[in-house]
Amino acid sequence: MTQQGVRWSADQVLALAPDTASRKAGNKLGAAGPWSEAGSSDEGTVWGLCKGSGSKPYQTVVDIADVSGPAYKCSCPSRKFPCKHALGLLLLWAGGDGAVPPGQPPGWAEEWIAGRRKRAEEKRTAGAAGPGAGSGDPEAARRRSERRAERVTAGATELEQRLADLLRGGLAGAEQAGYGLWEETAARMVDAQAPGLAARVRELGAIPASGAGWPVRLLEECALLHLLDQGWLRRERLPDALADTVRSRIGLPASADGPPVRDRWLVLAQYDTADTKLTTRRIWLYGTESDRTALLLSYGAAGRAPELTLPVGLVLDAEVSAYPGAGQLRASLAEQFAAPTPSPIRPPGVTTTEAAARYGDALRLDPWLDSLPVTLDHVVPTPDGDSWQLADADTDTALPLTPAARARPGLWRLVALSGGAPVRVFGECGHHGFTPLTAWPAGTGEAVQLC
Amino acid sequence: MTRTSAPADPHPHAPAAWEELVTAALLGTERRTPPGGTPGREAPVALLDAAAVETVRRRAGLRPARAARRPDPAPEDPRPALPAAAARRLTMLLADRPGTGGGGRRGTAPDLMELLPQWLAAANDRGFAAPPETLPALLDAARGRTDLRPAALAFAGPRAVWLARLNPDWRFALRATPGGGTALPHLEDADRVRQLWQEGLFAERVALLAAIRAREPAAARELLGTTWATERAEDRLMFLDSLRTGLGPRDEPFLEQALADRSRNVRATAAELLSALPESALAARMAVRAGACVAVDHTRDTPTISVEAPHECDASMERDGVVPKAPAGRGERSWWFGQLVEAAPLGTWSGRLGGRTPEEIVALPVADDWQSELHAAWCRAAVRQRDAEWARALLGSPSAPEAGGPGAVSLAERAKLLGRLGAADRADWVAGFIATHGLSEAFQLLGVCAVPWAGPLGRAVVDALNIARDAGSYPWSFSGVMGLAERCLAPSEASRLDGLLAVPDEPEDASPGAGGYWAEAFQRLVTTLRFRATMTDELGMAEGLGMA
Numbered sequence: 001m002t003q004q005g006v007r008w009s010a011d012q013v014l015a016l017a018p019d020t021a022s023r024k025a026g027n028k029l030g031a032a033g034p035w036s037e038a039g040s041s042d043e044g045t046v047w048g049l050c051k052g053s054g055s056k057p058y059q060t061v062v063d064i065a066d067v068s069g070p071a072y073k074c075s076c077p078s079r080k081f082p083c084k085h086a087l088g089l090l091l092l093w094a095g096g097d098g099a100v101p102p103g104q105p106p107g108w109a110e111e112w113i114a115g116r117r118k119r120a121e122e123k124r125t126a127g128a129a130g131p132g133a134g135s136g137d138p139e140a141a142r143r144r145s146e147r148r149a150e151r152v153t154a155g156a157t158e159l160e161q162r163l164a165d166l167l168r169g170g171l172a173g174a175e176q177a178g179y180g181l182w183e184e185t186a187a188r189m190v191d192a193q194a195p196g197l198a199a200r201v202r203e204l205g206a207i208p209a210s211g212a213g214w215p216v217r218l219l220e221e222c223a224l225l226h227l228l229d230q231g232w233l234r235r236e237r238l239p240d241a242l243a244d245t246v247r248s249r250i251g252l253p254a255s256a257d258g259p260p261v262r263d264r265w266l267v268l269a270q271y272d273t274a275d276t277k278l279t280t281r282r283i284w285l286y287g288t289e290s291d292r293t294a295l296l297l298s299y300g301a302a303g304r305a306p307e308l309t310l311p312v313g314l315v316l317d318a319e320v321s322a323y324p325g326a327g328q329l330r331a332s333l334a335e336q337f338a339a340p341t342p343s344p345i346r347p348p349g350v351t352t353t354e355a356a357a358r359y360g361d362a363l364r365l366d367p368w369l370d371s372l373p374v375t376l377d378h379v380v381p382t383p384d385g386d387s388w389q390l391a392d393a394d395t396d397t398a399l400p401l402t403p404a405a406r407a408r409p410g411l412w413r414l415v416a417l418s419g420g421a422p423v424r425v426f427g428e429c430g431h432h433g434f435t436p437l438t439a440w441p442a443g444t445g446e447a448v449q450l451c
Numbered sequence: 452m453t454r455t456s457a458p459a460d461p462h463p464h465a466p467a468a469w470e471e472l473v474t475a476a477l478l479g480t481e482r483r484t485p486p487g488g489t490p491g492r493e494a495p496v497a498l499l500d501a502a503a504v505e506t507v508r509r510r511a512g513l514r515p516a517r518a519a520r521r522p523d524p525a526p527e528d529p530r531p532a533l534p535a536a537a538a539r540r541l542t543m544l545l546a547d548r549p550g551t552g553g554g555g556r557r558g559t560a561p562d563l564m565e566l567l568p569q570w571l572a573a574a575n576d577r578g579f580a581a582p583p584e585t586l587p588a589l590l591d592a593a594r595g596r597t598d599l600r601p602a603a604l605a606f607a608g609p610r611a612v613w614l615a616r617l618n619p620d621w622r623f624a625l626r627a628t629p630g631g632g633t634a635l636p637h638l639e640d641a642d643r644v645r646q647l648w649q650e651g652l653f654a655e656r657v658a659l660l661a662a663i664r665a666r667e668p669a670a671a672r673e674l675l676g677t678t679w680a681t682e683r684a685e686d687r688l689m690f691l692d693s694l695r696t697g698l699g700p701r702d703e704p705f706l707e708q709a710l711a712d713r714s715r716n717v718r719a720t721a722a723e724l725l726s727a728l729p730e731s732a733l734a735a736r737m738a739v740r741a742g743a744c745v746a747v748d749h750t751r752d753t754p755t756i757s758v759e760a761p762h763e764c765d766a767s768m769e770r771d772g773v774v775p776k777a778p779a780g781r782g783e784r785s786w787w788f789g790q791l792v793e794a795a796p797l798g799t800w801s802g803r804l805g806g807r808t809p810e811e812i813v814a815l816p817v818a819d820d821w822q823s824e825l826h827a828a829w830c831r832a833a834v835r836q837r838d839a840e841w842a843r844a845l846l847g848s849p850s851a852p853e854a855g856g857p858g859a860v861s862l863a864e865r866a867k868l869l870g871r872l873g874a875a876d877r878a879d880w881v882a883g884f885i886a887t888h889g890l891s892e893a894f895q896l897l898g899v900c901a902v903p904w905a906g907p908l909g910r911a912v913v914d915a916l917n918i919a920r921d922a923g924s925y926p927w928s929f930s931g932v933m934g935l936a937e938r939c940l941a942p943s944e945a946s947r948l949d950g951l952l953a954v955p956d957e958p959e960d961a962s963p964g965a966g967g968y969w970a971e972a973f974q975r976l977v978t979t980l981r982f983r984a985t986m987t988d989e990l991g992m993a994e995g996l997g998m999a
Contacts, residue, residue, distance in 0.1 A: 010539040014546060027546050028560035032985075033978025051974075095539065095985075160496075167495035170479025219476045223502035352515040360511035367507045383617060384519035391518035398518035412587040415617060419525035419583060419610050431510045441583070448584040 008064075008342065011449065012311030013090040015270065016070065018304065022080050022087060029088025032099040038092065039103035044339040046093045046100060047109040050085045052076065060085040061109040063116060065339035070309065073112050081305070148193050152250060155192025156229040159185070159201070163226050171215050171222075175208045196251030200225050224368055241326035241365075248325040249368050256332035258322030263287035265294070265318055266345050267310045268373075268426050269437035271451040274302065281306040284373055284426070284437070285320065285331075286347045293373045294320050294331040308333070312438055313447045314340035327365030329373065346424060346440050346447070349377025352392050352399045355429045371430025378422040381415045388415075390434055393422035402433040410450030414439050417448050469505050472498065525613035530580035537574070537989040538582050544570055545588040561979035565938060566986065567592065569902075571602040573990050579606075586611050590621045626654075648674055653686065660693050668697035672705055684714040691720050698724060703731045710770055722772020722794070727835050729796035733771055740768065741795035742803045744788055745825070748818065756804070758821035760784035761791065785824050792828035797841045809844035827864070834867045842871035849883030866895050878905035885911040890919060894931045903941035912936055913947060916973075920955070925965050926972040937976055942984035948977050 010030070017023035029035075029050065036057065038048030044065030049057040060074040062082070072086040093100040105113065162185055166174060174181070182205030189198035200221070207218045231238065231246040238246065248254060268284040283296040298308035310316070319334040350358070355374040362372045379390040382398065388406055391398035405411060405427075417423055417439055427436040427450075437451045468486060475485035480494040485501065492500065533541070544567045574581075581589060586607055593603035604611060604624055615624035647659055664671035675690050682690065691709060694702055702724070709721035710733070725733035740761070748757040761768075764775040764787050772794065777786035797809070804812050817825055826845065833841040846868050869877045881896045882905075890912070900908060912932065919929055926933060951973040955966045 010542050014542075023546065027543055028563065030543065031561055031978050031982045033560065033974060033981065091543070096536070163499060164493060164495040167476055167498050168480050170482065171477050173479070215477045216473055219473055219502050220506040222476075223499050223506050226496075226499040227503040227507075356513050356515050360513060363507055363511045367503075380521050382519050382521050389516065389519060391521055392515075393521075396518045397515035399515050409587060412614070412618065413584045416583045416586040416610065416614050419613065420522045421524055431513060 007096050008090070008094045008311060008314070009446070010091055010094050012313065012342075013087065013094050015311045015449075016082055016090070016309050017087055018080055018082070022082075022084055025084035026082075026087025026091060029084055030091025030095065031088075032092065035089070035092060035099065037106065038089065038100045039105065040093055040100050041102065041105055043113075045105055045109060045113050046089055047105055048089045048092070048100065050076075050088065052085075058085050059108050060089050061105075061112055062086050062090055063113060064090075065336075071116060081307075148252070151192050152194045152232065152252070155189050155194045155197060156232045156250075158188060158192070159197060160226065160229050160233075163222055163229075166222065171218050174218065175214075179205045181205070194250050194252075196249050197225070197228070199251070200228070228368060239326075241324075244325035245328060245366050245368075248323065248328055248330075249366075254323050254325075256321040256323045256330075256334075258324070258331070260319035260321045260334050261287065261290060261292070262317075262319045262337075263290045263292075264343075264345075265316045265320060266343060266347065267312050267314050267316070267340075268293075268347065268375075268447075269449070269451060270310060270312060271437065272306070277302050279304065279306055281308065283308065283310050285310075285316075287320075288315070288345055288347075291348075293329055294322070295329045295373075296333055297330060310340065312449050313342055315343035315345060316340045325366070327362055327369060344444070344446075347375045347426060349375040349424050351395065352376060352379065352390065352397045353395070355399060355434075359429050359431075369430070370432070371428040371435070373426070374429040374434075375424060375426045376434075377424045379425055380420065380422055381411075381418050390425060390436070399429065399434040402430075402435045405433070405435045408451070410436065413448055414450050417441055468501075469509065472502050472505060476502065522617070526609040528580045528608045528610055530578050530608065533574070533579045533582060534989060534991060537579070537986075538585075540986055540989055541570065541574075541582070541585055545585060545592060561937065561975060561982045562934075565934070566979070566983065568599060568602060569938060569983065570986055570990075571599070571606050573987060575602060575605050577990055579990070581607050581611070583610060586614055590615065590624060594621065594623060644674070649678070653689075657689060657693065660690060661696065664693055664696050668694075668699060669701060672702060676705065684717065687712065687714065687717050688720060691717060691724070694724060698727060700728055700730055703728060707732065710772070718770075719772050719774070723835070726772070726794035727837075729798055729836060734794070734796045736767075736771060737791055737794040738796055738799040741788075741791040742799065744791065745800075745803065747804050747815070751818075754805075754815060756815050756817045756821075756825070758788070758817065758819065758825060760788040789824055789828045789831075792825065793831045793835070795832065797829070797832050797836055797838050809841045813844045813847070830864045830868060833871060834864075837871055839871050839873065839876075842868040843876070846872075846880060849880045850887040862892060862895050866899050869896060869899050874901040875905060877901070878908040882908040882911035885915050890915045890929055890932050894935070897932065897935050897939070900939070902939045904939050906941070906944075909940050909944045910947070912940065913944065913951075917951060920951070920965075920969045923960055923962055923965060925962050926969050933972055933976065937979040940976070940980060942980045942987070945977050945980040945984070948973055948980075952977065 014023055014027070017026055034051040036049045036051070038046075040046040045061065045063055047059075047061040050060055051057045058074055058076040060076075060083075061072075063071045070082070070090075072082040074083050074085045076083055076085055078084065089100075182201055186198045186201040186205075189195075189201055204218065204221055204225070207221060208214050210217065228246065228249055231242070232250055235243045235246055244254070264287070265285040266288055268286050270281065270283045272279050272281045274280070279300040279302060281298040281300070283298070285294045285296065286292075287294065296308060296310075298306035300306035316333075316336055317338045318336040320331045321334050322328070323330045323332070355376055358374060359369075359372045362369055376390055376399070378393045379398075380393050382389050382391040384398075384400065387400060388411060389398040389400045401411070414423070414425065414436055418441075421442055423442060424440040425436045426438040427434050429435075437449075439448050439450055440446075441448075471486045475483040475498055480498055485494060485498040532538075544563050589603050589607050590611060593600045593607075600623070607624075611621075611624055615621035644659065644663070648656055651659065660671055660675065663674060672694065675694075679687065679690075687709075694706075706721045706725050710718055710725070712718050712721065722733060725731045726737060728734060744759050744761060746757055746759075748755045761784060764773055764783075768787070768791075769775055773787060773790045775783075775787075777783045800812055801807060801809075804815075807815070813826070813829075816822075829841065830845050832838070833845055846865060869880065872880065878900050881893065881900055884896060885893050885908075893912075893915075897904075897912070903909075904912065913936075916929065916932070916936070920926070952970055954970045
């Protein structure tokens with residue numbers, strides 16, 4: 001658990017900011033001026049007093065060694081999390097110019113840290129006492145899940161009927177029907193407690209307006225939805241792992257009860273997607289010893305950053321447990337054994353041909369899979385008409401970028417990093433194309449975030 | 452990716468079968484029976500079954516596309532990489548984009564975007580290469596702020612030009628780079644130089660001429676001479692203008708010949724360049740003309756300069772660049788007179804006016820209200836002829852009472868004259884000016900001083916700010932000077948400011964709350980100075996050096 005000398009980069013700190021305004025404000029506080037009595041301990045605690053507009057400086061303390069990413073405490077009234085003071089303090093610490101010397105935490109910081117450590121310890125002991133403890137009556141839980149299964153079955157049956165009606169009348173009619181038809185069906189699926197079905201139905205509504213070739217895409221998605229319905233209705237006859245996959249795709253709750261895998265996990269990418277109600281954060285981890293890739297998901301209410309934050313390029317010595325289901329990469333972070341540290345490790349890469357083949361293989365386990373995390377090695381970002389592709393440096397094959405990736409500023413960071421030379425790129429590879437998320441220059445050099 | 456099936460395709464008719472399914476789905480199974488059809492399943496369900504199989508099969512069979520032509524690799528950037536700490540600092544500076552936030556000059560945190568120009572200058576000074584992944588942000592910053600462009604593009608280097616060719620948003624980088632991004636030929640390569648000069652675009656030719664002029668002035672003049680007669684008038688003007696660099700006596704014959712040019716603007720520029728050469732024939736002719744107008748009148752009690760402005764502007768004066776038509780509101784004779792004095796070599800006045808030094812000459816009274824006209828013309832001459840001695844004499848003593856107000860020499864002219872002094876003299880003069888007259892007129896003068904400010908100048912500014920604070924006004928009346936101080940004061944002065952950081956007791960007649968705002972402004976100043984010191988250290992430079 002030694003933290004000394006291993007500091008994060010400014011980029012990694014700024015990645016913690018909940019929004020652009022905080023990022024900017026934190027950036028300004030990342031200079032020694034307003035700070036006094038700042039320091040950091042070997043246990044991964046950073047503290048300092050920040051002069052604000054009032055007479056009393058704010059007390060800011062950050063615990064960067066926490067299992068679920070850094071934890072913050074600040075006496076300022078801001079409801080942003082982390083606040084600009086915490087960000088500024090971490091930037092000052094990351095700058096490493098002696099403004100945050102190693103030392104013993106003052107009383108007010110020590111108190112907070114001790115409280116946190118104690119609560120974490122209690123939680124761990126409680127967890128060890130038995131997984132069943134506190135989850136209520138098992139019989140009642142079974143009855144609840146049976147009732148839910150019945151409602152999902154009713155929903156899936158209804159959806160099958162609607163799909164059959166659609167195909168009987170023809171997809172051409174769907175173009176006129178517009179969103180309304182799908183919104184209503186999606187609401188029915190929400191009532192049926194099948195959020196996975198609801199989300200897919202809602203996406204169907206957008207396809208007729210998605211440009212040329214929409215009938216093909218609509219038929220594909222309708223067929224896969226039908227496949228999911230059928231999978232649910234006949235789940236008893238499926239292999240266990242595939243049945244779990246179906247449950248997960250339908251959106252039933254599951255717990256990460258796979259065996260914990262301890263590894264040195266490299267943070268490959270972190271990015272947020274938001275809709276009107278929810279911000280979803282995806283964090284890709286690569287197990288440097290197990291050669292596995294895992295996905296951590298974290299949610300926040302709209303407009304708030306999800307709590308779990310792991311800056312790209314850090315390595316965590318931690319245990320990760322998988323969620324059930326064949327071909328499912330989602331996992332949850334269990335115990336963390338040391339504070340995350342920056343690392344020059346890179347994931348090994350494959351060619352574009354191998355990447356496409358891997359996606360094809362993965363569909364055997366999960367036919368609903370849209371994309372798969374892959375690292376491409378030795379590829380050159382190449383303009384292709386209005387679009388871009390990642391071309392193998394040594395063969396004449398290439399993976400096109402997805403339309404969304406083409407519109408992001410990260411594309412230009414990737415192109416600049418490459419300068420026409422081969423680079424290594426981590427991203428998601430699927431039937432829409434490739435979405436680059438992180439890149440490494442040829443030779444040595446830090447990971448560059450593209451998302 | 453392409454939807455090509457694997458070579459050993461178990462379903463040779465697959466594409467056709469999928470087309471059939473799509474057609475049936477589009478029209479509806481009521482109108483079109485889908486192919487295949489499973490017994491015992493309703494037609495729409497059977498269609499969905501078949502489509503699901505096909506969809507997964509098609510996706511699983513995806514293969515990479517054919518690679519397009521790969522871009523030519525970016526040219527090598529031989530400069531050393533930035534130190535890691537400096538690279539992080541750059542990320543911070545670039546993340547601080549203007550637009551959001553409260554704006555204004557409140558708060559104690561430094562204004563990072565304002566420090567970017569300094570950072571870029573220091574990094575360019577040390578010859579570091581930009582980290583490639585920062586190029587998009589650098590180009591975006593330069594796109595929004597034209598004043599940043601030269602330094603940002605120099606720092607961004609050849610890869611930024613390569614990148615700009617791929618993104619229309621950054622086309623400005625191609626325009627700003629000499630030759631639209633194509634490298635200039637080696638200047639020793641005479642054939643390629645001649646070819647580019649004869650066939651290149653206008654911008655390429657200007658860049659080529661400037662590059663040669665900077666290294667070998669005579670070669671540039673000779674190159675220009677080869678095509679001079681056939682160039683268009685506006686091109687001749689631009690090319691002639693590039694001779695300003697490295698101007699010397701050997702340019703005289705060429706310029707003298709350009710005095711007979713068809714274009715008036717070309718003639719005027721040639722005359723202006725010649726008048727900056729005190730040994731030139733034109734300068735001698737102007738000295739004779741101007742000398743005839745000015746004399747010391749010994750018939751009075753004290754020696755006094757008397758002026759007799761020319762009565763006409765003849766053809767030979769016009770040929771030497773004198774503009775005959777006066778602007779509205781000015782007398783013709785004084786207009787001609789000003790032009791003659793401006794173009795006459797300053798060195799000839801001593802002989803003409805009784806062996807006096809420039810100080811003595813400037814101190815002489817001038818008869819009949821000609822003083823402002825005469826002194827203004829001398830100021831222009833001192834600027835044009837880069838004459839430090841005359842500039843010093845015309846500036847006078849910074850603590851003289853008339854220096855504070857709008858005297859014979861305006862603030863703008865004074866700033867130009869200051870530019871002709873050495874850096875140390877300049878700083879001393881402005882320091883003396885501020886000590887006597889305070890900060891209200893000092894902004895423009897401070898702008899021409901070398902950065903970081905020399906010790907005495909920095910102390911004068913801090914003292915003056917201190918006095919302004921004690922006078923009880925609000926700091927934002929001095930926000931211009933405060934902003935300059937943040938950027939220009941030597942970081943080593945930070946410790947001197949420690950006493951000013953506390954909120955002072957408010958005097959009775961002070962503006963309410965001013966003390967707190969002053970403390971805040973001084974805190975930001977100190978924070979910014981420390982920030983700059985760190986910034987400079989990270990680039991491997993001694994504190995306070997080389998940030999011009």
